[in-house]
Amino acid sequence: MHRQLAHLRHVMSPLDLSVEELDKIMDLAADMEAKPEKYAHAAERLKLAALFYEPSTRTRLSFETAMLNLGGQVIGFHSATSSSATKGESVADTVRVAAQFADIVAMRHPKEGAPMVAASVSPVPVINAGDGGHQHPTQTLADLMTIRTCKGRLSDMTVGICGDLKFGRTVHSLISALVRYPNVKFVLISPEELQLPSYVKEDVLKANNIDYVEKIRLEEALPDLDILYMTRVQKERFFNEDDYVRMKDFYVLNREKLQAAKKDMYVLHPLPRVNEIAVDVDDDPRAAYFNQVYWGMYMRMALMYTLLELEVKEC
Amino acid sequence: MHRQLAHLRHVMSPLDLSVEELDKIMDLAADMEAKPEKYAHAAERLKLAALFYEPSTRTRLSFETAMLNLGGQVIGFHSATSSSATKGESVADTVRVAAQFADIVAMRHPKEGAPMVAASVSPVPVINAGDGGHQHPTQTLADLMTIRTCKGRLSDMTVGICGDLKFGRTVHSLISALVRYPNVKFVLISPEELQLPSYVKEDVLKANNIDYVEKIRLEEALPDLDILYMTRVQKERFFNEDDYVRMKDFYVLNREKLQAAKKDMYVLHPLPRVNEIAVDVDDDPRAAYFNQVYWGMYMRMALMYTLLELEVKEC
Amino acid sequence: MHRQLAHLRHVMSPLDLSVEELDKIMDLAADMEAKPEKYAHAAERLKLAALFYEPSTRTRLSFETAMLNLGGQVIGFHSATSSSATKGESVADTVRVAAQFADIVAMRHPKEGAPMVAASVSPVPVINAGDGGHQHPTQTLADLMTIRTCKGRLSDMTVGICGDLKFGRTVHSLISALVRYPNVKFVLISPEELQLPSYVKEDVLKANNIDYVEKIRLEEALPDLDILYMTRVQKERFFNEDDYVRMKDFYVLNREKLQAAKKDMYVLHPLPRVNEIAVDVDDDPRAAYFNQVYWGMYMRMALMYTLLELEVKEC
Incomplete structure (x- = not known):
């Protein structure tokens, strides 16, 4: 069972976030950096599915670290050859499968628009983690x-x-x-x-x-x-x-x-x-x-925290 | 040191489980789905070794999610090329090595019978996660x-x-x-x-x-x-x-x-x-x-819970 | 933010450790094996970056298990093809990136001296996990x-x-x-x-x-x-x-x-x-x-514990 969300939102492009939302996320990232222990259990028992159809050490490790620092867990794959894509499964089916296990998805794909296809069928938030020459919000x-x-x-x-x-x-x-x-x-x-x-x-x-x-x-x-x-x-x-x-x-x-x-x-x-x-x-x-x-990791923490509608109490 | 088990059991085929055992596992899976928090620490500090000699996103992520949802941890590899198999190590030796680290093993292998070989030498339970055209319990x-x-x-x-x-x-x-x-x-x-x-x-x-x-x-x-x-x-x-x-x-x-x-x-x-x-x-x-x-993940939770002889108290 | 260390130390060769230090680490490993629960939270919220430029199941799983058994977390990659190395990134840059996320690095590389290059720029301890025909401390x-x-x-x-x-x-x-x-x-x-x-x-x-x-x-x-x-x-x-x-x-x-x-x-x-x-x-x-x-895992636990300057209270 996924976390129930008031609003299911995906992030495909940086412009999917208003300037006000961006400011909030940056304030949140700054607070996370200053007080990491405050957020260390925010995503307890929630899972990120990191679906990387092409290798990207920096982005993948950043997302994984961000989820771990929120107290959550990570599953996923690192390249198309270690995924069901080699058996001809569509991106849409793969994300539907991943969404049975995870509460949020980060998808990297060599083809422009693949994360958009994923978002169109996903019951959990999808973040575009880079799609070809297109976007990398x-x-x-x-x-x-x-x-x-x-x-x-x-x-x-x-x-x-x-x-x-x-x-x-x-x-x-x-x-x-x-x-x-x-x-x-x-x-x-x-x-x-x-x-x-x-x-x-x-x-x-x-x-x-x-x-x-x-x-x-x-x-x-x-x-x-x-x-x-x-x-x-x-x-x-x-x-x-x-x-x-x-x-x-x-x-x-x-x-x-x-x-x-x-x-x-x-x-x-x-x-x-x-x-x-x-x-x-x-x-x-x-x-x-x-x-x-360094800041990319905190921004991914803040973004996932926001999309997952998490809350923490001030200690 | 592995968890001490009263009975070391492996699952190679669905028929390794009696109808009565299957019914129990299904009842358990239903309870896990209804009350996930009850089982969230059942396997604390226990480890699954996911030894996947060929890629299988769905099965691997399902096993990993199942172990994480039991409060356990996961180690392993995703394909033969990222394992010691490339150096000529036998399946038997690889599972004996993995069993030094983990409390239970899930093995996917392109060759029929490989998980059976693993089970024959393993001091911890081995689950066949698919062996060629043979079984996938x-x-x-x-x-x-x-x-x-x-x-x-x-x-x-x-x-x-x-x-x-x-x-x-x-x-x-x-x-x-x-x-x-x-x-x-x-x-x-x-x-x-x-x-x-x-x-x-x-x-x-x-x-x-x-x-x-x-x-x-x-x-x-x-x-x-x-x-x-x-x-x-x-x-x-x-x-x-x-x-x-x-x-x-x-x-x-x-x-x-x-x-x-x-x-x-x-x-x-x-x-x-x-x-x-x-x-x-x-x-x-x-x-x-x-x-x-969805249910496959809960059945894997229930199966590992059973093979590991775990117990939880009713809250 | 990394854990603040009194002395930043790397281990490139077994001779980087004096006989006295080795004896201490062996005593520690023996204690960890005897009383695993005592150390089960020692590295809580600390991360190991396992940077494996070539596959090595045994060594990688051993390091990962060691960090998990200390209560820490693991990020990393399993082969050069799933890393940024394919995009021409230098080992020095990759380790500087990983050090933004992790508190300690274990590096396996087919080229002799690569972990030494990493250590020369890393703000966190680097352990050589095997460099070609050179060292494997x-x-x-x-x-x-x-x-x-x-x-x-x-x-x-x-x-x-x-x-x-x-x-x-x-x-x-x-x-x-x-x-x-x-x-x-x-x-x-x-x-x-x-x-x-x-x-x-x-x-x-x-x-x-x-x-x-x-x-x-x-x-x-x-x-x-x-x-x-x-x-x-x-x-x-x-x-x-x-x-x-x-x-x-x-x-x-x-x-x-x-x-x-x-x-x-x-x-x-x-x-x-x-x-x-x-x-x-x-x-x-x-x-x-x-x-x-079996003992390799406890020695890696003890080594990381030492390099990270961790401490636990006797229960």
Whole structure:
């Protein structure tokens, strides 16, 4: 028997949560971090089904840790080959089966829309834990919480986003989430081949009257930024070898370049990184990419707590 | 140190349990479903080793959930490639190792008889969680409990079994289990190529004086049935393409065909299904295949509780 | 937030622990075995990250069981393909991510030195759970504890080591650990091709003035031994087929050969075995290879307890 919920809700995109709801979840995550023992039994005997049709260490371990820290339990699978998918079972049937055992589902799937199919038949909340190039809402929650914690706010700042702005789902989600806060400007740093798609520029930035500029080189942009969000630039994305060779170092951050940045400009990256942030940046106090991992876990705790309609008494 | 047991018992086949024992386990499963908190600490600090040499999401998650719901813990592996089997370790040695850590073992293996080998050397109870085309006793427990819950009885009924009756292990086990209850008749629905093997007909049905008829088409059989057990019919099983094309729709259940069935004829399927039950049947109150998943978990709880000789006090 | 530690320590090799520390850990393991309930909540809400870049059922299940028996929890992955390694993440980054979630890390990796890289950046203790042909310290802890339990001492004995002494990492580690105890002699039994490397003979045995002899045949050596440590001899290691055919039975222990051994000569093997110990030896009271598995778990409990600086009150 599942936990009875007043409202069954799924989270497919970061925009499924209003700004007010997001603020509440961030406040909750901060409280969970400050007082973990208060929440240590909140989900006792409840279960998360972590249905990962493709490997994702960071996201899976984060969800699992979050459920364990709420006092709950975890079941699931780590890859399609260790699931019934190999026997031809549909995502819809798999989630219906999992929902016989679990109270909430986190689903990662290589195909866009798979978690939506799951949500359409699931009697328990489904959280999209990344569906192909589409959405990855809990990454965006981690990003927002990290920025809020580093800067003390989510408004009034200039956010640089650097690298592959064309295919990076985390970038599109982050932009869509940030335009809901007042006075956020963007500096979009990428090779021409990998610029932000026009539908994001039109439907998200221009439709909301958001200031933005586009740059080819990170160094030009750095001095003005309050936040720098780095992403990976893959060689295969370039039109030709010459362009790649000419520009690849434009999108690598290292300690030297970082000297040009503000003292309180924080560096984020959704990880895994390959070489786009040199390891000599790791010890800089502005390096916030492992903070994203840290806060991502608390945001997943807070999100599951919210969707499961849990309650704890103040001790 | 393992839990000391008065009687070390393994379950390789559903017939390892007498009708009286089965009835007790079903009563226990019903009580567990009604009062989960009563059993929530029964297996505290005891461990299940889930040794799955081939993937099986449903069965593995069901066993894991069952142990967690008893307050116990789970260790194990999900596929042969993530086990020591790749280094040439025998099943016997692997179970002896697992028994150093765990109090009970559930083993899934592609080879018939592997769990029997494990049981022959194991100091802790071993449950066969499916061995090739041979036996899958906890599936049968799930089937029986679902029928009992839906119909209120396991006797006095006409059971239709449809699809691949030749190779389907769940079908043979279910028939062997049901003939022990009074006045159960069978309608065996399959293409000629996939009829019930004669050793089952002779040794199980005829030896027990059980009424049965064989049919080629599901539609002909439907009106008389109290239970319809569907299984998958694979194209490869047919002798020739023509037969397959001519007959494949005979073994597909959909909402239209279901109109001919009794109002209280329940539909079971061991899952995963591919297309032999159309999704338009899912919302029909007679669709009981997800109930099998639900009850299967409680039957595994009750079985492990019994084999581990656990006890709880009435609160 | 990790548990605050007075001293952050990693264990890469068995020699990272002094003889005094080892003795303490063995005493602790013995106490844990005798009074498991005393330690059942010692690591409550602490987490082990089991980062296994290659499968190892025995070692992984042992670590997981150890953490569960301390009242803690486990997260992790079982193979490189289900980890972020497939996306090109470095071991250093993966451990930094895992350390956001967990309080201690056990790492298995096919490449020598990978756990050392992890330790160099990790804010939480890292235990090497086997790195290629290099080190596997918790196997050595299991070996030592088994010998101590069987014989009542780790000094004053003749230890035979049989099989592949050239490539066997467990053998090199065990020798290095045992030479620290007084009056331990070695009989090294192997084909010429697979003799102990000269750097172990020179740097470990001769440098410590340890008595040793080399033998070609197990039968010759058996009567003098107090401990026999068997390892696998792989066909591929031989220079030519003739040698292999001629000698392969020299390194197989069976019940018949065992008659020549002392009544209190215990047989160890790091497992998995293939055929180098016949199954007819398993029931002999001198067969101690499954005891190694048993004690290995308690030694991992004791090691993690020590590295995490845990404390329990005497009940």
